[in-house]
Amino acid sequence: MRSFFHSITFRFWIPFAILPVVILSIVAYYYPQEQKRMLVERKKQALREAAQTVALGVELSVDFEDLNGVKKTIEFSKNNSDFNFVGVIIRDSITRTEQLLATFPEGKSFKEVSQVDSSLFIFEDFSFNSKYFSGYIRVAEEIKKIDEEVKRINKPVYLFILIAFPFFLMLLLLISRTLTRPVLRLTNLVKQAKLDILEHTIPQSKSKSEIGELQNVFAELSETIRQKNKENEAILNNQELLVKARTLELEQAREKLIISQRRAKLGHYEVDLTNGLWESSQTLDEILGISTDFPKTRTGMEKLIVAEFRDEVLPFFNADNTDRLLEKEIQLFNQKTGSSFWAKLIGEKKEGAAGKKNMVTGIIQNISEQKKYQEEIQRLSYVAAYTSNCVIIADKTKKILWVNDSLLKLTGYKQEEIIGKTPAMFQFEKTDRNTINYINSKLANHEIISKIEILNRGKNGNEYWLELNIVPILSVKKEVTGYIAVETDITLRKQYEEGLRSINKDLEKKVQEGVEANTRLSRAVNDYEKMAAIGEMAAGVAHDLNTPMSTIMVGAETLQHVLDQIFEEDISRISDDEWQAIREVARNIKPESFVTGTQLRNEKKEMLVYLNEQQTGRTDESLKKLSDLFVKCRILVGKENVLIEKLLGFKNVERMLRMIEHIQTVNTITSTINSSVGKSTSVIKNLRSYIKNEDAEQWQQIHLYENISSVLNMFGYSLQESHHISVAIEAQLKIEGSEIKLFQLWSNLIKNAIEALKDQEDKQISIYTTQKEGKIIVCFENNGPVIPAGDLDKIFKLFYSTKEKQGGSGLGLSIVKRIVLEHRGSIEVISTPGKTSFNICFPAPRN
Amino acid sequence: MFTFGQTAFKDIAVVQNQTGFINGRLKDVQGVFLGKYSRWPATKEQTTIVLPSSKCASATLISSVIYKSSVKEMQKYWLSLVFQGRTSPPVFLDSDAEIIAYVLKTPGAIGVIAAESRKTVDNKYLFLFVE
Numbered sequence: 001m002r003s004f005f006h007s008i009t010f011r012f013w014i015p016f017a018i019l020p021v022v023i024l025s026i027v028a029y030y031y032p033q034e035q036k037r038m039l040v041e042r043k044k045q046a047l048r049e050a051a052q053t054v055a056l057g058v059e060l061s062v063d064f065e066d067l068n069g070v071k072k073t074i075e076f077s078k079n080n081s082d083f084n085f086v087g088v089i090i091r092d093s094i095t096r097t098e099q100l101l102a103t104f105p106e107g108k109s110f111k112e113v114s115q116v117d118s119s120l121f122i123f124e125d126f127s128f129n130s131k132y133f134s135g136y137i138r139v140a141e142e143i144k145k146i147d148e149e150v151k152r153i154n155k156p157v158y159l160f161i162l163i164a165f166p167f168f169l170m171l172l173l174l175i176s177r178t179l180t181r182p183v184l185r186l187t188n189l190v191k192q193a194k195l196d197i198l199e200h201t202i203p204q205s206k207s208k209s210e211i212g213e214l215q216n217v218f219a220e221l222s223e224t225i226r227q228k229n230k231e232n233e234a235i236l237n238n239q240e241l242l243v244k245a246r247t248l249e250l251e252q253a254r255e256k257l258i259i260s261q262r263r264a265k266l267g268h269y270e271v272d273l274t275n276g277l278w279e280s281s282q283t284l285d286e287i288l289g290i291s292t293d294f295p296k297t298r299t300g301m302e303k304l305i306v307a308e309f310r311d312e313v314l315p316f317f318n319a320d321n322t323d324r325l326l327e328k329e330i331q332l333f334n335q336k337t338g339s340s341f342w343a344k345l346i347g348e349k350k351e352g353a354a355g356k357k358n359m360v361t362g363i364i365q366n367i368s369e370q371k372k373y374q375e376e377i378q379r380l381s382y383v384a385a386y387t388s389n390c391v392i393i394a395d396k397t398k399k400i401l402w403v404n405d406s407l408l409k410l411t412g413y414k415q416e417e418i419i420g421k422t423p424a425m426f427q428f429e430k431t432d433r434n435t436i437n438y439i440n441s442k443l444a445n446h447e448i449i450s451k452i453e454i455l456n457r458g459k460n461g462n463e464y465w466l467e468l469n470i471v472p473i474l475s476v477k478k479e480v481t482g483y484i485a486v487e488t489d490i491t492l493r494k495q496y497e498e499g500l501r502s503i504n505k506d507l508e509k510k511v512q513e514g515v516e517a518n519t520r521l522s523r524a525v526n527d528y529e530k531m532a533a534i535g536e537m538a539a540g541v542a543h544d545l546n547t548p549m550s551t552i553m554v555g556a557e558t559l560q561h562v563l564d565q566i567f568e569e570d571i572s573r574i575s576d577d578e579w580q581a582i583r584e585v586a587r588n589i590k591p592e593s594f595v596t597g598t599q600l601r602n603e604k605k606e607m608l609v610y611l612n613e614q615q616t617g618r619t620d621e622s623l624k625k626l627s628d629l630f631v632k633c634r635i636l637v638g639k640e641n642v643l644i645e646k647l648l649g650f651k652n653v654e655r656m657l658r659m660i661e662h663i664q665t666v667n668t669i670t671s672t673i674n675s676s677v678g679k680s681t682s683v684i685k686n687l688r689s690y691i692k693n694e695d696a697e698q699w700q701q702i703h704l705y706e707n708i709s710s711v712l713n714m715f716g717y718s719l720q721e722s723h724h725i726s727v728a729i730e731a732q733l734k735i736e737g738s739e740i741k742l743f744q745l746w747s748n749l750i751k752n753a754i755e756a757l758k759d760q761e762d763k764q765i766s767i768y769t770t771q772k773e774g775k776i777i778v779c780f781e782n783n784g785p786v787i788p789a790g791d792l793d794k795i796f797k798l799f800y801s802t803k804e805k806q807g808g809s810g811l812g813l814s815i816v817k818r819i820v821l822e823h824r825g826s827i828e829v830i831s832t833p834g835k836t837s838f839n840i841c842f843p844a845p846r847n
Numbered sequence: 848m849f850t851f852g853q854t855a856f857k858d859i860a861v862v863q864n865q866t867g868f869i870n871g872r873l874k875d876v877q878g879v880f881l882g883k884y885s886r887w888p889a890t891k892e893q894t895t896i897v898l899p900s901s902k903c904a905s906a907t908l909i910s911s912v913i914y915k916s917s918v919k920e921m922q923k924y925w926l927s928l929v930f931q932g933r934t935s936p937p938v939f940l941d942s943d944a945e946i947i948a949y950v951l952k953t954p955g956a957i958g959v960i961a962a963e964s965r966k967t968v969d970n971k972y973l974f975l976f977v978e
Contacts, residue, residue: 058926058930061926061936062922062926065900065901065922065939066936066939067925067926067929067936067937067939068936070926070929070930070936071929071932071935071936073930074929074930074931074932078932088926088927088930090923101923101926101927101930102926102927102928102930102931103931104930104931104932132901132919132922132923133919133923
């Protein structure tokens, strides 16, 4: 397709084709417009005539009062396709106002026709003037209809153009092809000859026309070219191969060069001294950090060089400078990063035209890394040379290559005495063989040796301790090329260490002794604590034991007395029946301990009256004795009448009653002794279990009320009448803990309170419990003297006591604190004048 | 629109070609002379309205009674109606006698005259209005 547009046929065809296109375009544009104009003109004429006809019809109809004329007019209008609106407008002769009387078709707006855009309608008016009224007739037609008419008329024209246009183009194309055929044929022949020179040839023409002559010339030329081509082809083939190979080599070389330059951070430049303009390689641009828009002028060059080096470098690039070579280490700016770097600048002037040195070529290499290493090496060499540590550099056979002054100073050798020898020269019989073997094995494995201590000897026989750090120097192939040893003189440290070791031994011994002493003290304190607690308990225990023991003792004496009385009676004179009755009565009737004297007297009176009524025939004296005995034995009138009568039936009733009284007394005393023995056993059992700590591990739920009550009972002997004790403990409250330890806790707090109140007349102690946020708080309050604020945090400390002179051990509250903590609780003391409160907070027991 | 004026109704009479064109309802009589019927509803015959021309002596009376306007306005009314093709044109005659004669000879015709001119007409063709 593209070749067609470039062909001679196309070029011929174009002018031919343009002409009909232009003509047809003009026709297609102007013809419809002209058609429309003519149609409008014609339509206006028709409208004018129609308006005239209608106006005449109306005028005549009105004048002759025969509206048939109007009917005819309407029929005329209806049949006339030239217009689609007709209106009668009456004009008032006086006011000149207009009134639309009627329109046809009916309902069409007169206003619409007269006031709307005239481009949509065309209309014509014609006046009438009848005898009754005058006005005018307006006839109108929509432009749209005219446009439709124009379209209808133009349709065949457009169709003709549409069909004719491609036909014309094709026709013209054929004409063009015919005209250009000889030229094309010749062109094709030449092309074929060019493509395949051996098989196609341009035939000689016999025509004498211009085309024929041209063909002949081409035929000859073609032949010549064919021969030349053959020759050139061979040469070209060789050349092409050579060029390709060379190009490849050059490309590779160029890439290698760029890579090498990048690695070496080296790039080249060229400066034209006549105008100061310069060029640089891609690698140099990268080194300098410059982009393509950087000005490669003398100003740009100045911008690249750090100010202090400009005077050294820039004169060389002046045109009149006679120096041939420049080689300097300078600092340049990297334009991208803005930082400076060290670079090596080399430049050489070249001969230009007329023998002038007007060109400089050279290289710039970034040597920052080398500089850094150089400086680093310099610093390291300073360190090695002047450090207080000894430094030895040896080759791979451990022969010493270099030592620093510190080593010479330490050993007393001179440099030349050491160089070429191995470090074994410093070792002697005291040097530890194991250490030497260890060093050798490590070095054999190319491993680093660090902090190895070794004893060496100097030239003058001075022994010294060294701490060795040896690093093998490895080549790129990981082969050992030598060693660097850094040795610290630790002789002094060793001496100190020896001294310290001896001191440590003494200290250890002292510490051991101290620990033992502390352990003993600790045990003593523990025992003391326990003894103190036992002491507290013992006082209570003594009280508890004292009462029952006294009871037992009194009981025993009474028993002795009763027994004496029983044996004073003539027991042998009591019959079996009488014994039976005595035992029965003594078993069933218990004596009452507390009966008032009045009651006894009344009971005896009643008994005497009763006995008199029985008419036993006894004397008054005898009856009186009997009544006394009955009442003593609690055999009373009204209660035991049957028993009384039964007893009165016995001959020796008096003796029997005495025996009953004795036996009742014995029963009472034995019962009391039993009870006292039980109490004593219980007290002793509790004391024993505490002393042996039998229940120490028993962690159980403890009833607070019972636990605290038992303590209060224990302290009963210490509490005087002046102590007002109020206890308000919720009966159901329980806490988890050890009964014995809690016992100890409360007893210490109560004892503390009793001691605090010792010198007061009014002694108040109140113990109560509260619950807050799921915790149980037990408060021990007393109205004792206030505890000074400074002492509040000391009172729980071990052996802290404010009553040392009164025998305080300083243990009580420390025990309290310990027990509270053991029970996962806390204790606080609030002391204000008139009230000191110990609030102990326990966690509520788990369900 | 025009309406019949009750005050002058007794002064006019309607003459018809045939009995039964109209049923005497005022609305129907009104409709006839306003050109609402092109055919009689009863007979389906074509209607012909006959009215006095401007030369007729009763023209002013009739136009004022029936059309409540001048003769000129009556003419304009009918011109408008006819021009719009809504009805056939009425016949305008120069005297009541001509009207009577035309009505009586023209089938489907109906006209209006001055009441005083009715004497020549058989009552069966007349339609009179009582005040």
